[in-house]
Amino acid sequence: MSARNTVRRLRSALPSRHAAEIAALVVTGLLAVVMLGFVVLYWLQDVPGFGVAYEGYRELGRGMDAALGTNVFSYPFMWQSIATGVFIGVVAPLVGSFLVHRQMALIGETLAHTAFAGVAFGLLFAGLFGFGGSPLLAALIVSTVGALGVNWLTKHTDSYGDVPIAVVLSGSFAVATLVITYGRGQTGIDIEGYLFGDIAIVTAGSARLMAVLTVCVVGVVVWFYKELVFTTFDEQAARVARLDVDRYNTLLVVVTAVVVVGSMQILGVILVAGMLVIPVAAASQVSRSFRETVYVSIIFGQASVVAGFAFAVAAGMPSGGSIIVMTVILYVASVLSPD
């Protein structure tokens, strides 16, 4: 009896579930803003006035390394990688919340393979013509075309919904293998980093691209939140209410392509779908409303990115695998948690 009272007293001393979720969401948001600040200041460090603020970040990094006994935060390229990871931790579960509940969990996998073909084309193009831009731009274009292709095939063929997904997944990966093989002979391109995810392949340019994509994706989802929720929950009723369902379906698939392209640097092609799906699957186990599912998905996503990065750096392991293993641990914990 006294043990039960103790548990009850401890529970009442803890912040309410809602307050804890809001606090975690605020921390996640602040972390994203701090990282966005770093990416912007790194870009503008030579502009008078911004250099001082950028030095503040460098100082903070050195201080963190000294305090933690690490050798990570003093280097700008690590900040870029962490920033990209933090952005992924926000946007992938945010978009995944809609995908999972439309039973489109595999679309991320498909678009990652399409983006991989885009990276292969981008690197080949860069090797052949000396183009110095990020291969992610090529990935973004090819992935968006792939996304629209999946959407078109789903609407205009009489097959089950997963058939166009399988066709585009296999087809784009097949094209990528051909381009890679041809490219190796011509330019010696090497894209294994994109297959498994690698902190080292995040350049200042790709971190900047991810920052812009993150702001755009969050803006689009917030702006069209109610339309996306309604079309996800009851597509037929949304059509009756005269929402342009096809437009919102296309929007969601294109936004997914954008998220996938940004995520593949850190997570790799093979694991990118995991970040879209697993935090949402975990959050759905413990959430009571859709809005709560979105919040908790982002919190779980961000926690996985931070813990996965810490493990990857400490143990010298790949970032993608480490982050996704963290999401799986959270998923298992959610499944096993009492109601």
Added chain:
Amino acid sequence: MTVVRLDGVSFSYEETLAVCDITFEIEEGEFLGLVGPNGSGKTTLLRIMLGLLEPDEGEATLFGETAHLFEEGARIGYVSQESTDRGGIMPVTVGEAVRMGRFAAAGRRLSDEDHRAVADALEKVGIADLADRPVGALSGGQKQRAYIARALASDADLLALDEPAVGVDAESREEFYGLLGSLNGEGITVVLIEHDIGVVTEHADRIACVDVELYHHGDTESFMKSGALEQAYGEKKRVLRQSH
């Protein structure tokens, strides 16, 4: 006022004729039961009425406008079996589901008036105390009420229901159809597709019986005497009425 007018409407899915040369009207305040055997084109006809499908031939109008060009989605409330299936999986509260009824007409953010309309709709169908409960945790009957509340929240003039009570226990079904009857009594036009002809003849005041073609359109009494039931279903059918 005529809410729905079908004039010689036909529609095919590629080579398969789904509905053929159907003409009838639904007046404001009417409770129309749409009956017919499986695959008879009931759902296709409802979709034509609601403007989701454009007829190959003939004309369908909704509130006086060509149905597929009709823009005022907030005037239509729609509930189908598919709605209730998704509600069992996706973590959405009753409040969230009913708020969707305001999405067609609301601005970027729901106003105080929108929230009041949602609260009123929940109150009207008797589930105000369930607003924070996940839809998936409701009983079949409560789920139906939640979807009706969504339709009411939009201030719908027309309620279109496609077999909304499949899998709901008999008592909840009766309560549900009682609720529909009282909403109809307040002036809301109701179109109901229902496989249980006994329920339809008991609650609807007019019946359209289709099997690709229109076999009968008229009041319940004339339907029972018309022989349309046997014609449409191709066998002798007897309507069982429940006693209460």
